[in-house]
Amino acid sequence: MLNRLLRPAALLAAAGAITLLASACGGSSPASSTSSAPAYPALASSPACTQLRSQNPNLAGKTLTNAINPHTPGYESISVSDPTKYEGFDVDLSEALGECLGFTVSYLPVAFDALLPTLQSGQANFIISDIYATKDRAASADFITYSKVFDGVLVAAGNPKKITGIDDSLCGTTTALNKGFVEVPLVDAQNTKCGSEGKPPAQTALFDNNADCVQAILSGRADAYINDVNTVNRFVKDQSGKLANASTLHLPYSIGIGVPKGQLPIRNAFTAALTQIQTSGLQTQLAQKWQLDKSAIQAPSLVTAS
Incomplete structure (x- = not known):
């Protein structure tokens, strides 16, 4: 799955225990592009990810929205070569999670202080946007850590x-x-x-x-x-x-993936997929690609309000 085109907020539909993005609103923004070939075939075909897709059928084949503040070069920003797309470590990490769990990623750009409200309102399914996982923020979302700060x-x-x-x-x-x-x-x-x-x-x-x-x-x-x-x-x-x-x-602090509070299926699935991404060495490769400090990589752990 290649980095998706910029698109407006999407309407959400419930599917099982997880709120999933079903379709995008119309408007002047271009529609999302898709790719017939996965960006990370070795990850997608790994036994761990194959098993995770079978364990999470409510994710496979769906579209999930990542709320981002696309003004942090190296993490998430508008692509220099194609202004209709986003690029960066967090964008690639989002796509890798999608490859492992079988979902497609769309992106919803918002101001940084609107990331958590956007997740809480149901306009986004998760946040990967260089957001620090703090106890205060954990009052609004559960976080899965992936990097030191x-x-x-x-x-x-x-x-x-x-x-x-x-x-x-x-x-x-x-x-x-x-x-x-x-x-x-x-x-x-x-x-x-x-x-x-x-x-x-x-x-x-x-x-x-x-x-x-x-x-x-x-x-x-x-x-x-x-x-x-x-x-x-x-x-x-x-x-x-x-x-x-x-x-x-x-x-x-740690940098974390924000997911809706109390939604254990998506939290557990993301944690397991992130573990496989790290175990396979893909997160290290992505850090090198975007010139980030690979020594800052942190094994997944949960930051919650409790």
């Missing part, structure tokens, strides 16, 4: 404000962040600390996507941007001589 601190070249991380170096600066990012409360906590020390505030400027955050630094409206280190390093590479990564931070 390392953040980078994007600054202007030369780091004129001498920012070193989420610490006192942020006092008197403005950090550009996506709405809904886990870094927002971390910077807010640092702002409180700055105030208690009699220092200038550590302010935040909130945006809907990563590209706007980066533009805020380039235009001088913000001093830093904190996000996944692979994303930060990619922006540094794309804006050679204009941006730099001031520091790499390890945050106590």
Whole structure:
């Protein structure tokens, strides 16, 4: 299954215990493309995936929607070579899950802070969009982890404000962040600390996507941007001589796949398929393909509210 064409929100139909996407709405967006040959034939034909398809007949042959915020190059973004398609590690991982379990993937682009509400409303069946699996977010979805979290601190070249991380170096600066990012409360906590020390505030400027955050630094409206280190390093590479990564931070989170709360069939099926993707070495190959740190790969584990 090749990366699907961009398409609008789809109407959902229930099938067994899992809410499945049945058909797409009309409109001016092009229809989804399909491929007669699987993208990952070795994975699809593996004994583990063959067994999983037989155990999950309510998934095989269906179309499931992945809610994404397609502004994170390397993870999910509009394809450079074909603007009607998405590309990136998370897109490939979505397709691999579909190959293993027998479903087709469609994509629903939304703002980052709308990812969880979109899943909760039933407009999407799952989320794979570089979203950190936290206990707070687990109140809205169950998460299956697949990667450790390392953040980078994007600054202007030369780091004129001498920012070193989420610490006192942020006092008197403005950090550009996506709405809904886990870094927002971390910077807010640092702002409180700055105030208690009699220092200038550590302010935040909130945006809907990563590209706007980066533009805020380039235009001088913000001093830093904190996000996944692979994303930060990619922006540094794309804006050679204009941006730099001031520091790499390890945050106590994991990147996860979000699925509807309490829907054990889809949660268990995704966990088993992800395990096979990792065991086969495919996740490592995808990480190398998209220039991500393969050492950050994490065995599947559940993050729930309980």
